[in-house]
Amino acid sequence: MSVDNNHQLDILFDPESIAVVGASSNTSETGWVKLLIDFGYQGKIYPISLKAKEIHGLKAYPSIIDVPDAVDYAILNVPARFAPQAMQDCVISGVKFVHCYTAGFSEAGTDEGKRLEDEMTITARNGRVRLLGPNCMGIYCPESRLTFSEDFPKERGRIAIISQSGSEASRLVFLCQDVNQYFSKIISYGNAADLDASDFLEYLAQDTETDMVALYLEGVKNKSRFESAVRKCIKKKPVVILKAGLAKNGARAALSHTASLPETKSVWNAFFKQTGVIPALTMDEVADTLQGLTRIKKLQGRRVAIIGRGGGIGVIATDICERTGLKVPPFSRETQAKLLQIRPDAGANIRNPVEPKLGMEGAADFYLKGLPIIDQDTKTDIILIQMAIDVYGGHTPDLVQNVTEAAYALSAVADSIKKPILVALFTGGHIDTAQAAATARDILTKAGIAVFSGVETAARTISKISDYYRFLENN
Amino acid sequence: MSVDNNHQLDILFDPESIAVVGASSNTSETGWVKLLIDFGYQGKIYPISLKAKEIHGLKAYPSIIDVPDAVDYAILNVPARFAPQAMQDCVISGVKFVHCYTAGFSEAGTDEGKRLEDEMTITARNGRVRLLGPNCMGIYCPESRLTFSEDFPKERGRIAIISQSGSEASRLVFLCQDVNQYFSKIISYGNAADLDASDFLEYLAQDTETDMVALYLEGVKNKSRFESAVRKCIKKKPVVILKAGLAKNGARAALSHTASLPETKSVWNAFFKQTGVIPALTMDEVADTLQGLTRIKKLQGRRVAIIGRGGGIGVIATDICERTGLKVPPFSRETQAKLLQIRPDAGANIRNPVEPKLGMEGAADFYLKGLPIIDQDTKTDIILIQMAIDVYGGHTPDLVQNVTEAAYALSAVADSIKKPILVALFTGGHIDTAQAAATARDILTKAGIAVFSGVETAARTISKISDYYRFLENN
Numbered sequence: 001m002s003v004d005n006n007h008q009l010d011i012l013f014d015p016e017s018i019a020v021v022g023a024s025s026n027t028s029e030t031g032w033v034k035l036l037i038d039f040g041y042q043g044k045i046y047p048i049s050l051k052a053k054e055i056h057g058l059k060a061y062p063s064i065i066d067v068p069d070a071v072d073y074a075i076l077n078v079p080a081r082f083a084p085q086a087m088q089d090c091v092i093s094g095v096k097f098v099h100c101y102t103a104g105f106s107e108a109g110t111d112e113g114k115r116l117e118d119e120m121t122i123t124a125r126n127g128r129v130r131l132l133g134p135n136c137m138g139i140y141c142p143e144s145r146l147t148f149s150e151d152f153p154k155e156r157g158r159i160a161i162i163s164q165s166g167s168e169a170s171r172l173v174f175l176c177q178d179v180n181q182y183f184s185k186i187i188s189y190g191n192a193a194d195l196d197a198s199d200f201l202e203y204l205a206q207d208t209e210t211d212m213v214a215l216y217l218e219g220v221k222n223k224s225r226f227e228s229a230v231r232k233c234i235k236k237k238p239v240v241i242l243k244a245g246l247a248k249n250g251a252r253a254a255l256s257h258t259a260s261l262p263e264t265k266s267v268w269n270a271f272f273k274q275t276g277v278i279p280a281l282t283m284d285e286v287a288d289t290l291q292g293l294t295r296i297k298k299l300q301g302r303r304v305a306i307i308g309r310g311g312g313i314g315v316i317a318t319d320i321c322e323r324t325g326l327k328v329p330p331f332s333r334e335t336q337a338k339l340l341q342i343r344p345d346a347g348a349n350i351r352n353p354v355e356p357k358l359g360m361e362g363a364a365d366f367y368l369k370g371l372p373i374i375d376q377d378t379k380t381d382i383i384l385i386q387m388a389i390d391v392y393g394g395h396t397p398d399l400v401q402n403v404t405e406a407a408y409a410l411s412a413v414a415d416s417i418k419k420p421i422l423v424a425l426f427t428g429g430h431i432d433t434a435q436a437a438a439t440a441r442d443i444l445t446k447a448g449i450a451v452f453s454g455v456e457t458a459a460r461t462i463s464k465i466s467d468y469y470r471f472l473e474n475n
Numbered sequence: 476m477s478v479d480n481n482h483q484l485d486i487l488f489d490p491e492s493i494a495v496v497g498a499s500s501n502t503s504e505t506g507w508v509k510l511l512i513d514f515g516y517q518g519k520i521y522p523i524s525l526k527a528k529e530i531h532g533l534k535a536y537p538s539i540i541d542v543p544d545a546v547d548y549a550i551l552n553v554p555a556r557f558a559p560q561a562m563q564d565c566v567i568s569g570v571k572f573v574h575c576y577t578a579g580f581s582e583a584g585t586d587e588g589k590r591l592e593d594e595m596t597i598t599a600r601n602g603r604v605r606l607l608g609p610n611c612m613g614i615y616c617p618e619s620r621l622t623f624s625e626d627f628p629k630e631r632g633r634i635a636i637i638s639q640s641g642s643e644a645s646r647l648v649f650l651c652q653d654v655n656q657y658f659s660k661i662i663s664y665g666n667a668a669d670l671d672a673s674d675f676l677e678y679l680a681q682d683t684e685t686d687m688v689a690l691y692l693e694g695v696k697n698k699s700r701f702e703s704a705v706r707k708c709i710k711k712k713p714v715v716i717l718k719a720g721l722a723k724n725g726a727r728a729a730l731s732h733t734a735s736l737p738e739t740k741s742v743w744n745a746f747f748k749q750t751g752v753i754p755a756l757t758m759d760e761v762a763d764t765l766q767g768l769t770r771i772k773k774l775q776g777r778r779v780a781i782i783g784r785g786g787g788i789g790v791i792a793t794d795i796c797e798r799t800g801l802k803v804p805p806f807s808r809e810t811q812a813k814l815l816q817i818r819p820d821a822g823a824n825i826r827n828p829v830e831p832k833l834g835m836e837g838a839a840d841f842y843l844k845g846l847p848i849i850d851q852d853t854k855t856d857i858i859l860i861q862m863a864i865d866v867y868g869g870h871t872p873d874l875v876q877n878v879t880e881a882a883y884a885l886s887a888v889a890d891s892i893k894k895p896i897l898v899a900l901f902t903g904g905h906i907d908t909a910q911a912a913a914t915a916r917d918i919l920t921k922a923g924i925a926v927f928s929g930v931e932t933a934a935r936t937i938s939k940i941s942d943y944y945r946f947l948e949n950n
Contacts, residue, residue: 170868171866174905175903175904249802250790250793253789282791312644315725316757318720319721323722349731351731431910434913
């Protein structure tokens, strides 16, 4: 079953032809047909419309049954009440996958919605059509140019996402794009009336284009199958799970969103611990974790060297790291003596945290001279660099230049440093600091350096990745 | 003593004359003299320099003793080894306050540093000069145009800050400025060799220009006096404290930064609880709390109405609120019936969270029609609006326009809404979404609406402010 199923799912991500059932005949509107054309999908597209003869230059058919060729994949964009009939037509046409985009099924909480979902699902099952959804955005696969947003990047990456929320999946795409991380495949699957997280996870576990998998789950239909799929996948690649709806009213909200039933927090947490799943509470945390998994390699321990400015910022950063279960021990005497040679001024802290000269203009120089010294320190395992750009409030005329220089200096020296390097880039709300930060973030992440929004998110990521590597060693 | 002391501190914030001892004779450099001139300080400035005859158009004197007039306030910008002698000269000149900017005293951890600090402090005490510092940035007071950064705003506000870290105080100024919050007085006081947090707190408690006080503390010299100052202040205005250095190595870092001795976390936490102090762990949290104190009024309870988009985002937001000790109950049947009239489409959740139409373009309309309905709801106390701008990834051409419209619509309707309104504005790292967010943040905060970086920070702030009001009711 698993092998057949996997084979079958190949077509879901790379269909040779797509029918859009209920294609918009309003050409000024971005409907599914235009979306696929604009994103560069190379297969055949068949618009199905009762009104139009032609949509975006493509011949339209009144019913999918009228399409003369085989259709691999159909997108249902018809009101819920017409969905069972549309599915029946797809069965007759021999469609392999139906993505039901429309909402108004079991998640609506009405008997009618439930009945329509059941009817559509039974029709699909009896007709050997696999159903994605309903109430979901479908597939994003840059390789085959499938997408559910015109704004998604066309770059291919090695992260896969399985999400019951289309909007959270979209947020994740952009959060990751901001740090130059890209995707192999994203599946938004909504109510999971037929295809569920386990199907996708089994497929992605063996997918050679995918290095890691993150899931946004509201509920799982067959728990023992899901558990086994997770265990199998983790043997090959890391699995990050955001289990939403664990709070009392969060579960209620999930019920309205994807008709997922409540489940207890303790059961899920125990499951994460046993299996080595990396848990996350928000999509921002998922994005951070994916970056950590990609960019923090060879993590030997939890002892952090903190570089970066101002006494108070260093004290707070130390507190945050230690609250997160990391250590910030003093550097060895040798390291301190060497650092004193490059930072001999009064008031310069060289014990850990260590500060470059005040202001971003001192940072570039310190990275080039100080990082090789700290890399040799025997008391620390990982280097956390604070770039507190928000301390300038956007008013320093040469801010972008100084921050850019610092980012290039760090990128240049990073290759020769053996310890993992992370950057906590505090942006603030001012548009000038945000601009400087965006530039630095782009330079650093293109050089493969992990960049986080602050010390809290950086420390949390170090801790998670460290826990994950420890799990791998002990299991 | 307290009355005399307060009277005396008036001059600290509004000196009629300032001497800069060790004024930079390099006119291309922004020294203290230029800083005061450029910021618009209206009193007399006396540069003291052995080299120059004139600095930035002002007559320079070889020693402060040579200044013919009375000097209220002297800034010591000389190396630590010359500081005791410079202090002696200030005593002879009858200076009232000395701000010792220089570092290299007890915080350096050397016997010599300790000795120099003690000598300078004893000289000051015997000569009836009050000492601010050493190792600190001094005073920012927009009213009298004292500053330690040329980039600080000249706008006056009603928040006072007492900080042992100049850089963290600077970050706070900019974080607050981003949400249109300003300051009455900021004191950066470093090693606290003489004037300590208690002196400033006693003064600010009775300062009619100040509505609330936040402190960044690494240590306190006289704890019983500090405790009494906190208790007195809280009877008049709220006190927020960031106690840094509570982790093991955080304490070590604090020792190197301002020579503050370790103290236990449990003692401080018990103190916060007993006195009603609002604790914070980072300066970002301090900024959020100050905004909450200013903008969240008449908070009746902890039941949150969540507005804002996408199913998954709503489920996660509900989870976050409930983890933070807030409730997200379903709206009353009446409210749900009314919301259904303005959001009748399939898949629209109207139970709480409620979602405007997909996309920011639906938001403005929903705020105008939906907020008055939710304001009448009997099951919720506070309204949290999610503006997840980052879901657009910066690629929507009309993003800024739609977000701006939504912000203006919300500002327009907010006045007529009785429940407190908060906005969680997710920015993401893309420069276009950051630009849209900066515009919206400015519009909203100018209308007095509290804006936070996400649901986590918003929920944490609601919880803190609610705890504070509850404390006031019970004490």
